[in-house]
Amino acid sequence: DVAVRSKSRDANDPFKDEPSRSPLLIPSSQKPFNAEPPVQLLAEKFLTPNDMFFVRNHLPVPCVCLDDYTLDLDLSTGKPSLTYQQLTQNFPKRSVTTTIQCAGNRRSEMVKIKPVKGLNWGSAAISNAKFSGVSLNELLQHYNVNIDTVRAKYIVFEGLDVQPDGSPYGASIPLELARMLKNDIIVAYEMNGEILPRDHGYPLRVIIPGVVGARQVKWLKKIYFSPEESTSHWQRRDYKGFNSSIDWHNVDFDKSVSISQLPVISAICDPVEGTELEPGAEEVTLKGYAWSGGGRGIIRVDVSADGGNTWHEATLKPNGQTPYRSYAWTLWEADIPLPQGQSKTELVVKAVDVSYNVQPDSVAGIWNLRGCLSNAWHRVNVTVPSP
Amino acid sequence: DVAVRSKSRDANDPFKDEPSRSPLLIPSSQKPFNAEPPVQLLAEKFLTPNDMFFVRNHLPVPCVCLDDYTLDLDLSTGKPSLTYQQLTQNFPKRSVTTTIQCAGNRRSEMVKIKPVKGLNWGSAAISNAKFSGVSLNELLQHYNVNIDTVRAKYIVFEGLDVQPDGSPYGASIPLELARMLKNDIIVAYEMNGEILPRDHGYPLRVIIPGVVGARQVKWLKKIYFSPEESTSHWQRRDYKGFNSSIDWHNVDFDKSVSISQLPVISAICDPVEGTELEPGAEEVTLKGYAWSGGGRGIIRVDVSADGGNTWHEATLKPNGQTPYRSYAWTLWEADIPLPQGQSKTELVVKAVDVSYNVQPDSVAGIWNLRGCLSNAWHRVNVTVPSP
Ligand SMILES: [Mo]
Numbered sequence: 001d002v003a004v005r006s007k008s009r010d011a012n013d014p015f016k017d018e019p020s021r022s023p024l025l026i027p028s029s030q031k032p033f034n035a036e037p038p039v040q041l042l043a044e045k046f047l048t049p050n051d052m053f054f055v056r057n058h059l060p061v062p063c064v065c066l067d068d069y070t071l072d073l074d075l076s077t078g079k080p081s082l083t084y085q086q087l088t089q090n091f092p093k094r095s096v097t098t099t100i101q102c103a104g105n106r107r108s109e110m111v112k113i114k115p116v117k118g119l120n121w122g123s124a125a126i127s128n129a130k131f132s133g134v135s136l137n138e139l140l141q142h143y144n145v146n147i148d149t150v151r152a153k154y155i156v157f158e159g160l161d162v163q164p165d166g167s168p169y170g171a172s173i174p175l176e177l178a179r180m181l182k183n184d185i186i187v188a189y190e191m192n193g194e195i196l197p198r199d200h201g202y203p204l205r206v207i208i209p210g211v212v213g214a215r216q217v218k219w220l221k222k223i224y225f226s227p228e229e230s231t232s233h234w235q236r237r238d239y240k241g242f243n244s245s246i247d248w249h250n251v252d253f254d255k256s257v258s259i260s261q262l263p264v265i266s267a268i269c270d271p272v273e274g275t276e277l278e279p280g281a282e283e284v285t286l287k288g289y290a291w292s293g294g295g296r297g298i299i300r301v302d303v304s305a306d307g308g309n310t311w312h313e314a315t316l317k318p319n320g321q322t323p324y325r326s327y328a329w330t331l332w333e334a335d336i337p338l339p340q341g342q343s344k345t346e347l348v349v350k351a352v353d354v355s356y357n358v359q360p361d362s363v364a365g366i367w368n369l370r371g372c373l374s375n376a377w378h379r380v381n382v383t384v385p386s387p
Numbered sequence: 388d389v390a391v392r393s394k395s396r397d398a399n400d401p402f403k404d405e406p407s408r409s410p411l412l413i414p415s416s417q418k419p420f421n422a423e424p425p426v427q428l429l430a431e432k433f434l435t436p437n438d439m440f441f442v443r444n445h446l447p448v449p450c451v452c453l454d455d456y457t458l459d460l461d462l463s464t465g466k467p468s469l470t471y472q473q474l475t476q477n478f479p480k481r482s483v484t485t486t487i488q489c490a491g492n493r494r495s496e497m498v499k500i501k502p503v504k505g506l507n508w509g510s511a512a513i514s515n516a517k518f519s520g521v522s523l524n525e526l527l528q529h530y531n532v533n534i535d536t537v538r539a540k541y542i543v544f545e546g547l548d549v550q551p552d553g554s555p556y557g558a559s560i561p562l563e564l565a566r567m568l569k570n571d572i573i574v575a576y577e578m579n580g581e582i583l584p585r586d587h588g589y590p591l592r593v594i595i596p597g598v599v600g601a602r603q604v605k606w607l608k609k610i611y612f613s614p615e616e617s618t619s620h621w622q623r624r625d626y627k628g629f630n631s632s633i634d635w636h637n638v639d640f641d642k643s644v645s646i647s648q649l650p651v652i653s654a655i656c657d658p659v660e661g662t663e664l665e666p667g668a669e670e671v672t673l674k675g676y677a678w679s680g681g682g683r684g685i686i687r688v689d690v691s692a693d694g695g696n697t698w699h700e701a702t703l704k705p706n707g708q709t710p711y712r713s714y715a716w717t718l719w720e721a722d723i724p725l726p727q728g729q730s731k732t733e734l735v736v737k738a739v740d741v742s743y744n745v746q747p748d749s750v751a752g753i754w755n756l757r758g759c760l761s762n763a764w765h766r767v768n769v770t771v772p773s774p
């Protein structure tokens with residue numbers, strides 16, 4: 001593996017070996033690198049091209065030499081270490097097409113209510129790809145571990161990305177959830193048919209469809225079962241929800257449940273905020289995405305061109321998946337009439353999933369100190385010059 | 388089985404054989420009988436007593452003579468008819484504690500926005516009980532039918548309750564959903580340890596936990612697989628969601644997905660709307676329920692005594708179930724400070740499920756022509772006289 005040289009070459013800079021990135025990506029931070037694609041491009045393709053897939057790194061990107069690399073399993077039946085060669089050659093290749101979303105997607109809307117801690121994400125900290133690799137369940141079965149009978153409460157994943165003190169990024173999901181998803185969790189070495197890019201976890205990323213990105217550990221190094229959650233900062237002191245009366249002076253992270261599956265969300269990707277439509281335009285074409293966690297497919301997307309007074313149903317583009325195992329997003333499009341005689345108006349979208357969960361109306365009602373789970377109705381203001 | 392005599396004994400009245408009912412139940416219609424318990428009593432008990440369990444009948448209650456009764460299965464391997472004796476004696480007894488909710492629970496709040504068609508339910512068209520009976524999966528396996536490989540798209544249930552034209556009540560769920568729930572669907576003959584009451588489906592009701600009540604067919608007579616949904620009125624022309632710009636002049640029921648799993652909901656059961664609190668009261672004790680469909684457990688309940696400006700976390704009473712197979716509701720309680728110097732205030736509750744789905748803020752945003760799925764933040768206005 002050849003590390004792509006970044007501009008910064010200070011030998012003491014932990015970020016000295018970052019990969020090269022598409023100049024189209026819009027960074028929300030440089031070190032660690034976090035970036036989203038232009039939101040208008042996002043809704044153009046069902047499968048987000050690898051170099052346009054949003055990047056969420058918590059730490060420097062590890063520079064992995066395949067000769068030294070192993071994936072380490074700590075199991076009741078032994079502690080096998082698998083080489084990349086063994087993983088890619090000795091197991092059937094399984095694929096899942098899934099949307100991955102950062103818990104902080106659309107955080108910038110929350111910031112407008114009251115400041116929060118976190119990257120100032122727009123609406124594109126979400127992307128969709130086909131991941132291929134080894135079935136986690138088949139891997140465990142190979143080592144005589146039955147995930148349905150393992151005595152533990154969590155499955156824990158550790159990455160090769162490390163903090164200054166040398167401790168790795170880590171995350172876990174409840175074993176109950178891992179059992180439900182056992183045929184869908186994969187240890188991925190491919191993304192959209194290409195070798196997994198460095199920014200997306202090369203050589204291996206665990207893909208847990210329907211679950212927040214933060215648990216789908218990149219640069220995967222170790223998997224084990226535990227009676228407790230990952231002890232990492234990101235599992236215990238981050239990625240949790242709170243009500244809007246909880247702020248940093250009164251927060252108790254131990255009292256909140258870690259985010260795993262995500263709620264229903266949608267966004268208008270085109271037009272973007274502040275767009276000036278054609279003078280005298282009588283209708284507008286909206287495009288965007290809708291998605292829900294837990295494999296819950298999208299059954300309806302409602303759009304409005306008058307701030308939510310009247311609604312129209314968008315046309316959904318089928319994602320080819322079944323309603324209860326629908327891990328990929330649903331792209332949608334709608335041509336709807338504009339209110340006449342107004343120089344500006346607010347476009348709105350809200351989606352419904354197969355369990356008839358809906359998005360909340362307001363950002364204020366779901367504001368939280370970390371700015372996670374920002375899934376209110378999405379609003380975009382546009383102007384319509386006189387003809 | 389002895390039919391309890393109702394007051395109306397007109398031989399031509401299809402409702403002449405209705406069972407007797409608790410006088411505490413509050414009817415929303417008499418023929419067919421529909422009723423909810425007093426909402427304050429609802430939150431008192433985790434298991435709703437049978438005579439207080441909300442009643443949702445679409446048609447007259449059938450008067451079933453066990454000697455004549457069979458449950459008929461129409462399977463690829465044959466058409467077995469099972470007697471009550473066979474069902475109750477020849478299979479292991481399985482139990483599930485689950486909340487059942489009418490799709491129209493809390494409809495009366497929607498009516499205030501704009502009229503809808505449907506029973507004017509308050510907040511108590513929901514109850515919780517322990518149901519026991521035969522596992523549907525074990526029943527099918529007994530007849531060599533593997534639900535995972537059946538060639539069909541839906542599983543259909545028919546009741547003994549019939550329309551004037553003789554056609555039965557019917558409902559279906561997608562086979563994909565039935566497969567996910569296969570270890571939890573039961574053909575119940577007991578409710579809270581007693582013989583299933585007539586109003587709740589005597590002798591048999593199919594229990595499909597996490598799914599709307601309307602699909603859990605009572606007075607169960609027939610089960611079969613089909614390439615299409617039940618053709619009943621209630622499956623095809625009712626129990627579907629629409630946006631608030633769809634009304635009877637422009638509705639197309641074929642375009643909407645049938646309600647199966649329900650979204651997250653909660654309600655304040657005590658105090659009730661219009662309650663006059665103690666003069667000069669400085670705090671108030673709220674009690675209520677929270678529940679989500681799809682087995683998604685409740686992880687947080689937020690309550691407010693000032694119309695939603697400030698929030699407090701309610702204390703949840705554990706339901707004894709696991710987070711992803713949590714079919715029973717979560718009762719909760721909270722003592723919270725009242726805003727001082729105000730003679731009236733609005734109490735509010737909203738809940739969060741394990742997938743971090745939240746309730747929508749407003750009833751207006753989810754209004755629909757049938758008044759289903761009314762799960763906005765629940766608001767109760769109370770007065771506080773001067774001390
Ligand atoms: Mo994230």
Ligand SMILES: [Mo]
Binds near residue numbers: 443488490600601
């Ligand atoms: Mo119902």
